[in-house]
Amino acid sequence: MKENIVKEKSFLFAVRIVKLYQYLCEDKKEYILSKQLLRSGTSVGAMIREAEHAESLHDFRHKIAIAQKEINETLYWLELLRETGYLSLAEFLSIHTDATILIKIITRILKSSKKNN
Template sequence: MPKMPKKVAKKYSVSDELKERAYRFALGILELASMLPNTDEGRIIRRQLCKSGTSVGANLEEADGSLTLNDFVYKVDNAFKEAKETRYWLRIVIARKLLKEKVVMPHLGECVELIKILSTIIYKCLK
């Protein structure tokens, strides 16, 4: 009797371009965080910024290859939430004048762009 082919599940994927963009964003956030002052306030914000800023790309890597739409949306939504948290911490850095605004703004701008991209992906998946 011939072997039956295995059922291949559809995989949901994240573009290599977006994964690379999130990776570069994480590296930039780590570099920025290393410039924060070595005070209690600076250390707290550095830790939070590093965690949320690197989680964006990590969640997109997890989403890549998801077998179900629900799993894909869940992981992209996690990346979206981490990007929003990163935006919050970057705004705190500016408001508290922990770094010069001109140093932070490129990272904040990229963060906002990632938030827009991720929200669009989620919206299109849920339509």
Template sequence: MKRFDLEERLIDFAANVILFTNYVEKNYAGNHLTGQIIRSSTSPALNYGEAQSAESNRDFVHKMGICLKELRETNNCLKIIERANLNSNQKMLDQLKVEANELISIFVASIKTAKKNAEKNK
């Protein structure tokens, strides 16, 4: 996967989560989770750009780790919204869960590869 493909995918994911929040109930829990999921889903796109400008392999791994952490948080928010029956667009929710899991897998593999490469270059 090309670097810009992943960047675009992260931007699309964040935008789609923002659009999805229109289908989350407007009550105390829904508003709380909407704010949280917007923050956590936009963070990976922003931090991925930072990772591309990392000053070292260690810095790259750290910034990619932040992306991974935020993707996992987003995934958990999606699950909470689903289990609490706070959404009215199950199809969109299912698509976001699939994309979140795929992005998590990509970041796990990238971090693992970066760590392995760092060990080789010691």
């Protein structure tokens, strides 16, 4: 079976987001920003999974574009959590790097799907 890098990376990213959410709630007692992070960070992989079984090329592009928006929103929440002191620099850089890699892959997929029309 062909390896699907974005599917794998987005799932592993979602796992990290869930664990980060648990850490923020349990250790930092932060519930508002972390809930937003949980929603956007886990929806990236969900949209990738939906795109996998898209009904058309247009539907595929639409779902990938939503995944792109969600990972971008996730970057925002991560940056906000860092700037407000809920994440150390090391914690931030670790997950921010994964998010940046994901947005680059998703953007490449979206651009490639538009070229191959």
